[in-house]
Amino acid sequence: MNNPPAAPDKQYLPGDFAIWIFIFAELLVFGIFFLSYAFARAHNVELFNEHQLLLDRESGAINTVILITSSFFVVCAVNAIRGNAATACARWMGLALLAGACFIGIKLQEFGARYDAGISLSTSTFFMFYLSLTFFHFMHVLSGYGDTGRGRRKGLARQLQCRKPYRCENRRILLAHGGPGVDRPVPAGLPDEAGMTRANRNALLVWLVLVMLTGASYTLGRFGFGGTGIMLVLLLSVTLKGQLVADHFMGLRGVRSRWRRVVTGWLLVVVALIGLAYLPGEY
Numbered sequence: 481m482n483n484p485p486a487a488p489d490k491q492y493l494p495g496d497f498a499i500w501i502f503i504f505a506e507l508l509v510f511g512i513f514f515l516s517y518a519f520a521r522a523h524n525v526e527l528f529n530e531h532q533l534l535l536d537r538e539s540g541a542i543n544t545v546i547l548i549t550s551s552f553f554v555v556c557a558v559n560a561i562r563g564n565a566a567t568a569c570a571r572w573m574g575l576a577l578l579a580g581a582c583f584i585g586i587k588l589q590e591f592g593a594r595y596d597a598g599i600s601l602s603t604s605t606f607f608m609f610y611l612s613l614t615f616f617h618f619m620h621v622l623s624g625y626g627d628t629g630r631g632r633r634k635g636l637a638r639q640l641q642c643r644k645p646y647r648c649e650n651r652r653i654l655l656a657h658g659g660p661g662v663d664r665p666v667p668a669g670l671p672d673e674a675g676m677t678r679a680n681r682n683a684l685l686v687w688l689v690l691v692m693l694t695g696a697s698y699t700l701g702r703f704g705f706g707g708t709g710i711m712l713v714l715l716l717s718v719t720l721k722g723q724l725v726a727d728h729f730m731g732l733r734g735v736r737s738r739w740r741r742v743v744t745g746w747l748l749v750v751v752a753l754i755g756l757a758y759l760p761g762e763y
Contacts, residue, residue: 494731518757531606541698550579551729552687559679580625686728722747
């Protein structure tokens with residue numbers, strides 16, 4: 481009698497550990513940025529309030545939804561390659577590339593508008609932080625877009641079309657978002673088409689929640705709702721969104737608790753810094 485297929489090993493971080501070193505380094509950089517921003521805003525509340533009104537909230541909301549959608553497409557690509565559906569994987573990755581191109585286009589237009597308005601790093605402390613943070617994030621997306629594009633141009637679908645998934649040359653591009661590490665054994669019992677459908681439906685549900693929370697945050701800001709209560713609601717929304725992304729889009733759900741604590745701890749520190757920057761003053 482055959483034993484049932486072994487469940488995937490969820491103790492380790494998904495993907496290549498070198499990618500996670502890069503991610504943790506980025507988290508550290510963003511954390512330093514947020515700490516500096518909180519300190520600077522606490523001493524220049526009026527200036528920060530005045531200049532943040534000059535930002536394009538619509539573009540920010542649209543780009544947030546685009547990035548969430550792109551992440552959803554990548555998750556679906558990972559689900560497809562887990563089931564050895566290379567053609568479906570390539571299709572989902574193509575959609576992710578399209579979403580990334582939309583983000584890049586909108587962001588370049590936004591940077592151009594700031595430049596035409598005479599805004600630069602030296603305009604004010606607020607715009608120094610804003611332009612530095614957004615450009616750093618823009619380069620992060622651009623580098624990821626380039627890596628994904630190279631993988632697809634080399635024929636990702638053909639290279640992943642093998643009898644043993646996870647053992648193909650470009651698999652680490654996808655496994656950065658989920659699955660066993662590339663240097664560990666591949667568990668038996670890969671998901672069938674029904675399993676992939678269920679996984680995609682779960683990812684779609686997470687996507688819907690993230691989009692709804694983003695829309696609610698945009699609406700509160702767009703129509704000028706304020707007060708300590710509203711700010712606390714927004715901070716709770718940011719925390720929930722960050723945890724959903726970490727668990728479902730970064731593949732941390734079910735891994736060793738110490739790794740989840742690192743990301744969750746960073747998220748709570750960032751939320752606390754945002755609270756310190758905005759709750760004491762007017763916003």
